[in-house]
Amino acid sequence: MSDIGGNRLQFRDPGRAAAMAEMLERLVREIGRDPVSVMHVCGSHEQAIARFGLRAIFPRQLEVIMGPGCPVCVTDMPEVDEAVALAEDGVRIATYGDMLRVPGTARSLADAQAAGARIDVVYSVTQAAQLAANLDEELVFFASGFETTAVATAALLLSGPPANFSILSAHKYIPPVMEIVAEMPQTRVEGFLAAGHAATITGCAIFERFVERHGIPVVVAGFEPLDILAGLAKLLELIRDRRAEVANMYPRCVRREGNLRAQEVLWKVFRPVGGRWRGIAHVPNGNLRLRDEWSHFDARRRFKIDVSRLWEFAPPSLAQSCICGNIMAGIASPSACTLFGKECVPDNPVGACMVSSEGTCRIWHQYGGQLDLRQS
Amino acid sequence: MSASRIAPDAKVMLKHGAGGRAMRELIQQVFVGDAKAPADGGIGLAAMDDGAALRVGDEWLVMTTDSYVVKPPFFPGGDIGRLAVSGTVNDLSMMGATEIAALTCAVIIEEGFPRADLERIKASISAACAEAGTAIVTGDTKVMGRGEIDGIVLNTAGVAFTRRVVPDCGLALGDQIIVTGTIGDHGLAVMALRHSLELEGELCSDVAPLNGLIRRALEAGGEGVVAMKDPTRGGLASTLHEMAGKSRVGIVLKASRIPVSPSVQATGELLGIDPMHAANEGKAVLGVRPDAAASVLAALRSHPLGRQAEIVGSCVAQRPGFVILDTGFGLRLLVEPEGELLPRIC
Numbered sequence: 001m002s003d004i005g006g007n008r009l010q011f012r013d014p015g016r017a018a019a020m021a022e023m024l025e026r027l028v029r030e031i032g033r034d035p036v037s038v039m040h041v042c043g044s045h046e047q048a049i050a051r052f053g054l055r056a057i058f059p060r061q062l063e064v065i066m067g068p069g070c071p072v073c074v075t076d077m078p079e080v081d082e083a084v085a086l087a088e089d090g091v092r093i094a095t096y097g098d099m100l101r102v103p104g105t106a107r108s109l110a111d112a113q114a115a116g117a118r119i120d121v122v123y124s125v126t127q128a129a130q131l132a133a134n135l136d137e138e139l140v141f142f143a144s145g146f147e148t149t150a151v152a153t154a155a156l157l158l159s160g161p162p163a164n165f166s167i168l169s170a171h172k173y174i175p176p177v178m179e180i181v182a183e184m185p186q187t188r189v190e191g192f193l194a195a196g197h198a199a200t201i202t203g204c205a206i207f208e209r210f211v212e213r214h215g216i217p218v219v220v221a222g223f224e225p226l227d228i229l230a231g232l233a234k235l236l237e238l239i240r241d242r243r244a245e246v247a248n249m250y251p252r253c254v255r256r257e258g259n260l261r262a263q264e265v266l267w268k269v270f271r272p273v274g275g276r277w278r279g280i281a282h283v284p285n286g287n288l289r290l291r292d293e294w295s296h297f298d299a300r301r302r303f304k305i306d307v308s309r310l311w312e313f314a315p316p317s318l319a320q321s322c323i324c325g326n327i328m329a330g331i332a333s334p335s336a337c338t339l340f341g342k343e344c345v346p347d348n349p350v351g352a353c354m355v356s357s358e359g360t361c362r363i364w365h366q367y368g369g370q371l372d373l374r375q376s
Numbered sequence: 377m378s379a380s381r382i383a384p385d386a387k388v389m390l391k392h393g394a395g396g397r398a399m400r401e402l403i404q405q406v407f408v409g410d411a412k413a414p415a416d417g418g419i420g421l422a423a424m425d426d427g428a429a430l431r432v433g434d435e436w437l438v439m440t441t442d443s444y445v446v447k448p449p450f451f452p453g454g455d456i457g458r459l460a461v462s463g464t465v466n467d468l469s470m471m472g473a474t475e476i477a478a479l480t481c482a483v484i485i486e487e488g489f490p491r492a493d494l495e496r497i498k499a500s501i502s503a504a505c506a507e508a509g510t511a512i513v514t515g516d517t518k519v520m521g522r523g524e525i526d527g528i529v530l531n532t533a534g535v536a537f538t539r540r541v542v543p544d545c546g547l548a549l550g551d552q553i554i555v556t557g558t559i560g561d562h563g564l565a566v567m568a569l570r571h572s573l574e575l576e577g578e579l580c581s582d583v584a585p586l587n588g589l590i591r592r593a594l595e596a597g598g599e600g601v602v603a604m605k606d607p608t609r610g611g612l613a614s615t616l617h618e619m620a621g622k623s624r625v626g627i628v629l630k631a632s633r634i635p636v637s638p639s640v641q642a643t644g645e646l647l648g649i650d651p652m653h654a655a656n657e658g659k660a661v662l663g664v665r666p667d668a669a670a671s672v673l674a675a676l677r678s679h680p681l682g683r684q685a686e687i688v689g690s691c692v693a694q695r696p697g698f699v700i701l702d703t704g705f706g707l708r709l710l711v712e713p714e715g716e717l718l719p720r721i722c
Contacts, residue, residue: 014632014704053706225705347391347398357648367708 012225020229021057027236028059035063037188038235039181039330041174042069042195043358044223050367052225064232065189065330067181071145071172072098072356073328074277079170080104081307082300083142086168087117091303092135093168094120094128095142098356101349103319106310109142125156132165140299144170148198150288151262154269157290157297168299171288173272174198175206180281182214186331189216191235196222196250201266203258207246215244222250269294278352279325318343324351327360334361341365394609397712400424400618419471419543426467426605429541436541438473440464441533449497449528451566453581454657457500460530462657463608465508465585470544470604470660473536474591476510482531483515487522497528508585510534542594545622546602552669553627553689554662556589556682557582558635559612563654564643571647579639584658589681593662596675600668605661610713611653613699615661616689617712621697623663628700629689629710653713663691 028036040046046066049055058064068074081104087093093109100110100121113119122128125141132139143153150171157167178192194207199220207218217238221231231249238245248254268291275287290298299305321339326332334340334353344350346362353359391398403424411421416431427440442463449456465476481501485494505511512532561582568579586606594601603623607615612634620627636644636651644651658681664672669687676682694700699710 012704017705050708051703053701053703053708056706056708366711 017057017225017229020226020233021059023233024062024229024236025059027233027240028061031236031240034061035188036061036190036236036239037063037065038191038193038232038239039065039067039189040069040193040195040221041067041178041181042193042198043356043360043363044197045069045193045195045221045228046360046363047358048223048225048228050363053367054225054228058232062232062236063188064193065333066327066360067189067192067330068177068277068280068328069174069195070328070353070356070358070360071149071170072096072102073324073352073359074172074177074280075099075102075144075170075352076276076278077103077105078276078307080108081106081310082305083109083140083168084112084117085305085307085310086140086299086303087112087119088115089303090117092118092120092137092139093142094122094131094139096123096144097121098358099142099144101355102352103349103355104310105307125153129156129161129165133162135164138164138166138302140166140168140303142168142170144172146172146174146195146198147201147266147288150270151201151266154265157269157294158265161297166297166299166302167290169270169287169289171270172277173286173288175202175210176272176285177277177280177283178207178210178218179214180283180286181329182210182216184329184331189330190239191216192218193228193231193235194218194220196220196227196254199248199250199254199258201259201262203256203263204246204248204254205256206258211244211246217244217247219247220250220254222253277328279328318350322351324353324361327353334364337361394713399610419541423543423545425544426470427473429471432537435537435539436473437535437537438468438471438541439533439535440467440471441531442467443529443531445526445529446566447526448569449493451569451581452579453561453565454583455497455500456528456530457497458504459583459657460532461501461504461508462583462585464532464534465504465510465587466606466657466660468534468536469585469587469590470542470606471536471538472540472542472590472594472601472604473538474587474594475538476508476534476536476587478513479505479510479532479534481512481515482517484518484520484525484529484531486520486525486527489528494528497530504585508587540599542601542604544603544605544619547619547623547625547627547663547691548602548665549625549691549693550666551602551625551663551691552666552687553616553629553691554664554669554673554676554685555607555612555635555688556586556660556662556676557658557684558637558640559607559656559659560636560640560644560651560654562657563611564640564647564649564651567647567649567654568643578637579643582656582658584681586658586660586681589676589679590660592675592679592682593672597662597664597668597672600665601662601672602665603663607656607659607661609655611651611655612661613650613652613710614712616699616710617697619661619663620691620699623691624696625691626693626695626698626700627689628692628702631701631703633686633688635684635686652710 128141204220219235270288272285274284295301349355353361392402414420419429429436444460565579565581676685701710
């Protein structure tokens with residue numbers, strides 16, 4: 001790296017990070033409560049926090065909770081069951097690798113695959129459509145992801161995919177679930193850190209009504225260590241001043257109105273419907289399903305999916321002690337789970353949060369958990 | 377051992393060969409069992425070190441063996457032949473035995489394997505032997521039917537003599553940790569090729585015999601070099617865990633000191649693979665007493681294969697068996713890779 005005038009300008013600057021950590025200390029002291037709890041709703045935020053060891057420099061009083069920010073983790077069992085039932089009926093399924101091991105009521109797609117079902121792991125919806133183009137049988141893409149990924153699915157349908165291709169949508173929409181978390185009676189959340197990449201699509205104005213209704217500030221933040229620290233500093237400032245506002249701390253990517261073209265594509269193909277998020281609750285408008293005009297590409301209309309036959313199995317007993325729901329709601333942390341790191345490990349996950357690379361438990365496991373290394 | 381815990385229908389999985397915890401457990405449970413250490417104070421199977429050390433007169437005979445199954449057999453920076461020689465030479469060197477007496481080489485070939493490729497691999501074996509100052513003195517060749525083996529498998533074994541054995545468990549508080557150059561090059565070069573990522577850049581395996589480099593470090597550091605290991609499968613993270621665990625110390629690593637080439641860094645970010653989890657085939661990790669660290673570092677840097685050597689961390693009393701990473705922003709634990717490294721989905 002070059003040294004210009006002895007004053008190196010770099011994106012990942014530990015010196016600036018240390019200064020921001022001091023600012024966070026000052027802000028929590030000024031707020032004067034212990035703890036001060038804020039929530040982020042994005043697996044990528046948790047990844048960055050864990051990977052750079054940021055929790056070690058957060059003030060002791062600052063509690064940064066990971067909310068329902070992992071689309072794979074909140075995919076509900078009946079949604080997985082639909083894919084499993086289709087696969088067991090001999091329909092070829094393509095999906096993202098993370099979705100393979102998400103537990104359904106009785107089985108995961110990986111279990112179905114081991115028993116002979118044909119499942120292709122793909123890296124994008126485009127790759128799935130290309131695969132279908134080379135097949136002379138039906139291919140169902142089991143689609144997961146928040147609005148960011150849903151835009152890609154929508155764009156593909158608009159581009160005219162092959163006739164043997166259809167979508168089983170488990171896409172989710174983030175803004176409504178923030179309302180649910182804010183209204184939970186046990187919630188301690190005093191502010192939200194919103195995901196920068198999702199806001200690139202939706203724009204930050206989408207949070208304005210939320211802020212008005214709940215009196216809780218929302219700060220849109222990026223994913224570099226300095227982005228996150230700056231986002232938290234802004235959030236604490238708003239909490240200190242009792243200002244319920246939306247602040248955009250990711251202006252290099254996010255605009256107030258968002259990406260209008262992407263929104264147009266998204267809503268042309270999808271409509272929001274209510275549905276359960278695993279472990280959280282029924283989320284009004286939280287699920288994205290294909291509009292009627294696209295029913296010919298909707299696997300739910302093209303096939304008769306019978307999931308009821310999967311339900312005669314009792315859920316595995318270990319799953320009863322899984323607290324993924326509370327972890328995703330921000331009420332508990334993985335260290336409070338009796339299965340974490342013992343029966344439940346990435347190789348052999350019990351709960352969905354241990355499956356996905358964006359799941360809280362998986363991230364904590366990968367980066368050694370939230371251990372306080374400051375005294376060591 | 378704990379065989380009673382293992383399900384009767386348990387199968388060996390790919391993760392058991394990936395160099396991480398799963399592999400160590402399998403070896404421990406199936407092969408090591410209750411193996412005893414050699415009576416003469418030497419190093420045997422139970423130590424799970426890079427090789428064995430047996431007393432012969434006033435010297436140690438060091439021996440090791442390794443099989444090589446890289447896919448594809450040719451990759452930027454080397455091939456399976458160079459790998460097979462380097463891997464075994466390096467295992468011997470990590471025990472402190474840098475004068476390689478001789479190697480053996482066994483080859484198992486799939487029916488239909490191109491003869492020209494075989495000759496290319498042989499030429500590469502000879503060149504690597506010349507670099508290491510040794511030779512193949514005996515060997516074996518088998519051919520198997522199509523589909524019964526994947527292309528080609530090599531096995532090499534090697535013997536060397538030394539007056540002082542360096543184990544991988546000799547770390548004590550205050551010891552400095554040195555890596556001999558950039559990390560992750562081999563793993564990411566092969567992975568990028570295997571997944572046909574067609575990435576721009578100069579991703580290139582670091583595969584090389586290290587006995588010349590290590591000889592120089594030992595001449596400079598003498599008794600001050602107390603532990604060595606080559607960070608192959610499982611990468612720097614697994615190697616440091618093993619060294620910390622066996623030596624019962626904690627290791628604090630400074631991320632900013634760890635040499636990583638820009639193309640490895642970029643590819644790692646893209647694939648979601650930490651270069652510290654990726655394999656190296658031409659690098660060593662040395663544990664050195666504090667007063668010997670400067671001279672060992674200078675000696676390493678005077679060798680073409682050690683130009684980018686760095687002191688990357690030190691041994692502490694806290695958290696024995698763990699590796700703590702100082703990211704520059706904060707601290708976290710560095711964990712071992714669980715199994716096979718896979719590029720992330722999104």
